[in-house]
Amino acid sequence: MSLRIPFDTVKETVRKGLINAGLSEEQAEICATIHTQSSADGVESHGLNRVPRFVEYIQKGWINLAGKPELVGAKGAVENYDGQLGIGITNALFCTDRAIALAKEHGIGCVALRNTTHWMRGGTYAWRMAEAGFAGMSWINSESCMPLWGSDVPGVGNNPFCMAIPREDGPIVLDMAMSQYAYGKLGVYRLAGKQLPYPGGFDKDGNLTSDPGAIEATMRILPAGYWKGSGMAIVLDLAAALMANGKVGTDMSASEMGSCGGCCQIFIAYDPYLFGTKEEIQEKLNRRVAAADSTHPDHEGGRVTCPGERTVAVRSRSMKEGVAVDEAIWEQVCSIAEGNLGVKDIASF
């Protein structure tokens, strides 16, 4: 069941829980804000729902609360940091801001982070770039949870790829994992007794299926676009490890440090007004987005939108009516805020 809880109440509850888990005041404030914003933007799977797992990882020693990004090397427009297995969110925010600073100086800026932990919602950092007025992209590598095309066992991470377009009328932000559906989404459909809108993986007989439970059983989630999502996932993995001189996905599969333990993350920012005025560039973007949004819908009452536009609407509703939270998750998070750190992660369904 879904409830709506005021943003500030959600954030304050998460904040208390994270203080209980050992975060500093500053760390807790930042992480609580990001987790709550993710839920407020409609990405509960990596917002509130991940709080219990984050606490669990800290307790298991998989996240080093004292870890901070340490400069390994720098050349021109690129910096390389070791995340020291610190908090994924604070490490990634730091690197996003460094990429923006490098872009201010060099036109483009790239930060390659290694040895960090789960950054939660991938889009957080692209949204941050866009809201700071910068274009950019970011991606990660991670442990294997998706079969490569042509295989029936997990062989590559479901690595997200994000792109940011700064727009005064609302950023356009792509936040795209490489599978057609996240495992979290399969669970949502299964619990609701529904079939997926399109095939999302393979059943035990190797047939494509829209039955979420059958896919969870085989772990054969479908790469988006079949061979395309598979190919992009492995190349993102290689690129991240190469750029950051960090772990490749299979190193993480072997290390048993939870999801994304020791992963690489790449942040590239770009100054959008290098070669055109702000007016010129913004007019161009607005014109293109308006053209996309006004293309003929495929059914009566349908509406085409660009990535991120619906997010702005969801966020706006969350701020007015409260953040939508799953009741069972909310009880867990409240329990953590009350000091009960032994809460089991049920969010990974």
Add this chain to the structure above:
Amino acid sequence: MSLRIPFDTVKETVRKGLINAGLSEEQAEICATIHTQSSADGVESHGLNRVPRFVEYIQKGWINLAGKPELVGAKGAVENYDGQLGIGITNALFCTDRAIALAKEHGIGCVALRNTTHWMRGGTYAWRMAEAGFAGMSWINSESCMPLWGSDVPGVGNNPFCMAIPREDGPIVLDMAMSQYAYGKLGVYRLAGKQLPYPGGFDKDGNLTSDPGAIEATMRILPAGYWKGSGMAIVLDLAAALMANGKVGTDMSASEMGSCGGCCQIFIAYDPYLFGTKEEIQEKLNRRVAAADSTHPDHEGGRVTCPGERTVAVRSRSMKEGVAVDEAIWEQVCSIAEGNLGVKDIASF
């Protein structure tokens, strides 16, 4: 029907044809090499098959043979060029090499090219980066030929996105358009009387179908991963126009300058040995590729490969046994080489 013609014969024939079409010796040599290499790599659709259309575009005045990349502006690690509607291949090669030069100096290098023409095979430039020992990526924007998700009319370009991983044991190169199947592929299946392996678009009743002819009739090709390929296509369009201060896709749809007339192209190169030794990085890449290639296949005798690995095998066979060419296309190209420039483009089926 498919023939195999020696590489040098194909290249020399294309070269003669391009001289007839008005290219300089140097331009013809470069373009003939790239077109032939694309066919030799198994990408006939953008190799030999595109020669008649390239000649047609020149005759229509859509390509300016005197056009060369002209520096518009530069800041730090970024350069912006105006392609002056010159030859897409030579413009893009120039910009690839500039991106590599900038990466040598700044760690990362970005060239944003505007007002250029069709670059033919997208992967050409990522392959070039990888073969020069650099990582990188490239993409373009183009006129609308694919419906956005939720629409039933073309609303976005089928923009390719490419990534390069330099590897001494063979580059890994992603070369991925945003639709599940190219129009060219639909034609190949239709002519062979075959159904597509997976649904590739919508029929006139709005149902997903694997019938290539039904999709050609509606022009409702399917974005790879449904909403995912659609979202990425529009964001690539916006990013390219923003970075290069050039046309957005819908400007090209309106301009009637052929496919990609006046488009933007982005080239980002990255020095792979900034933070790790060559040995270290190459070992990492080899280890990850080997792990991917040895994952359990989903059927007896199956084999998993990373993007680009099969290309190397196809290329090797082409060099030994000759380049596979379609007989009808080969006749066209020979005719152009003999001076008959009036050949109609049949390659766009």
